Amino acid sequence: MTKEERALRARDNRDLTQGSITKKIILFALPIMLGNLFQQFYNVVDSWVVGNYAANGTACLAAVNASFPIMMFFNSIYIGISMGATIILSQYKGAKDYKQLEKAMTTTFMLSVWCGVIITVVGLLTSRLILEALGTPEAVLDDATLYLRIIFIGTCGNVIYNGMNGMCRGVGDAKFPMYALIISALLNIALDLLFVKRFHWDVAGVAWATIIAHFVSGILMVWKQNTGVYGAKVDFHNLRMDKVMLKLILKLGLPAAVQNAMFSVGNMITQSFSNRFGVNYLAAHAIIMKADGFAVLPMIGLQMAATSYVGQNIGAGDIKRTNKGIGISCIIGCVIAVIVGALLLLFGKDLMTIFNVHDEALQMGITGLSFIAWFYVFMALQNVIGGALRGAGASIPSAIASIAATLLRIPLGYFLAIRPLNAACRAAVEAGLFATPKLAEAAGVGMEHYFGLIQTWGFGMAIGLIVLLPYYFFGNWRSKGITDKARQMQPEA
Numbered sequence: 001m002t003k004e005e006r007a008l009r010a011r012d013n014r015d016l017t018q019g020s021i022t023k024k025i026i027l028f029a030l031p032i033m034l035g036n037l038f039q040q041f042y043n044v045v046d047s048w049v050v051g052n053y054a055a056n057g058t059a060c061l062a063a064v065n066a067s068f069p070i071m072m073f074f075n076s077i078y079i080g081i082s083m084g085a086t087i088i089l090s091q092y093k094g095a096k097d098y099k100q101l102e103k104a105m106t107t108t109f110m111l112s113v114w115c116g117v118i119i120t121v122v123g124l125l126t127s128r129l130i131l132e133a134l135g136t137p138e139a140v141l142d143d144a145t146l147y148l149r150i151i152f153i154g155t156c157g158n159v160i161y162n163g164m165n166g167m168c169r170g171v172g173d174a175k176f177p178m179y180a181l182i183i184s185a186l187l188n189i190a191l192d193l194l195f196v197k198r199f200h201w202d203v204a205g206v207a208w209a210t211i212i213a214h215f216v217s218g219i220l221m222v223w224k225q226n227t228g229v230y231g232a233k234v235d236f237h238n239l240r241m242d243k244v245m246l247k248l249i250l251k252l253g254l255p256a257a258v259q260n261a262m263f264s265v266g267n268m269i270t271q272s273f274s275n276r277f278g279v280n281y282l283a284a285h286a287i288i289m290k291a292d293g294f295a296v297l298p299m300i301g302l303q304m305a306a307t308s309y310v311g312q313n314i315g316a317g318d319i320k321r322t323n324k325g326i327g328i329s330c331i332i333g334c335v336i337a338v339i340v341g342a343l344l345l346l347f348g349k350d351l352m353t354i355f356n357v358h359d360e361a362l363q364m365g366i367t368g369l370s371f372i373a374w375f376y377v378f379m380a381l382q383n384v385i386g387g388a389l390r391g392a393g394a395s396i397p398s399a400i401a402s403i404a405a406t407l408l409r410i411p412l413g414y415f416l417a418i419r420p421l422n423a424a425c426r427a428a429v430e431a432g433l434f435a436t437p438k439l440a441e442a443a444g445v446g447m448e449h450y451f452g453l454i455q456t457w458g459f460g461m462a463i464g465l466i467v468l469l470p471y472y473f474f475g476n477w478r479s480k481g482i483t484d485k486a487r488q489m490q491p492e493a
Helices: 003-010 021-053 057-095 098-133 138-153 155-170 175-198 202-226 243-275 278-295 297-315 319-354 359-391 395-430 437-442 447-474 483-489
Strands: none
Touching (some): 021 057, 021 175, 021 202, 021 297, 021 319, 057 098, 057 138, 057 155, 057 243, 057 297, 057 359, 098 138, 098 155, 098 243, 138 155, 138 202, 138 278, 155 175, 155 202, 175 202, 243 278, 243 447, 278 297, 278 359, 278 447, 297 319, 297 359, 319 359, 359 395, 359 447
């Protein structure tokens, strides 16, 4: 170890195993929340720009929204795997094992590169096929395909950013990822306006703006870790994946990856349900998703903070501090959830009008926001407890809870929305008003049953917490630390 490295480690202020618990959690979570806020701007700004400046705003907005669940399915797989890296890095950080920390960082980087390449190839080949399988309306199919294919071209930049982001969180740095996201989000806004308002590229313009911004954020993150400020860095002179580290990352990250993938599959299926309710509901659904995305940002920030906090304290062997930190995080999460719900109830209409949504689409959006606003306390608690369990190395129970909530949304959506819609269309045919159920549906028969899809959104938040709580109270997650297991697998370390 060089003199410079020893000095950096000596003045390291990213240690979550000491000091005021409340202060550490809040100061660690705040940059994540702000960073997530700017990350959310990517898709929101895309929607706002095409909604206001594209030639056919409503159709373009629907096209971007139809593409989003598919894009998130592919990206969420690697985001889940990167959580495995966060767990390992945080526990090695807590144990002060910098040699293993460097191996884990190098392996995480190479895994990011390979995943980015694979996702790009698969995404380009399957974009239109998946959109067609989900029943994307013909009016927006071409634009949705174009948007999605351009986004996949830039997957590597996004995946590398997320890999490096997980790395930084694991070693206790939540600030620089926030700075990188702010820079890239501002760049995305500027390019969106340039490409759409000035060059009139419509959905292609917002897609190119997004991938350029993704590459910038990825490059910034690679540069930061390469400065060595974390006491360890990616070994660019020996770029290879350590087999033991890769196995641990996949073991801890794959449950989260499966969870994210199932969540995305669930979203794609519910998106296919949404497609049945026409362009107006698709536009309203797009804005509800944006609002929900912002609403859960602080809860996701707390989740990530809980993962890193618990990881470091489990790595240091301090169970008492671990338990206290989880309790404090839950209280903070509930307070935030109440505030978020109240804001949606008070300002839901104002939010919808920002996106130039009117008439039937506006009313659908207001109704949806007013319903899901009451369920965010469940979401906050599930996120905090799930993040804490992951930090301890117990990824599977958290994944099971989320998958259960996602899978149960599908039959709920069918029975609360699709089945009544089908019945209304059949009744219209029997009454002699239309020749076929499809013609009745195209004419808007049964559209009022869209609210069933909104109900499944809220119910899913509660289901996840109910499934997760028994393991949290009675499971053996406090003994799931991975640093000792790694040493057994790799004695020479």
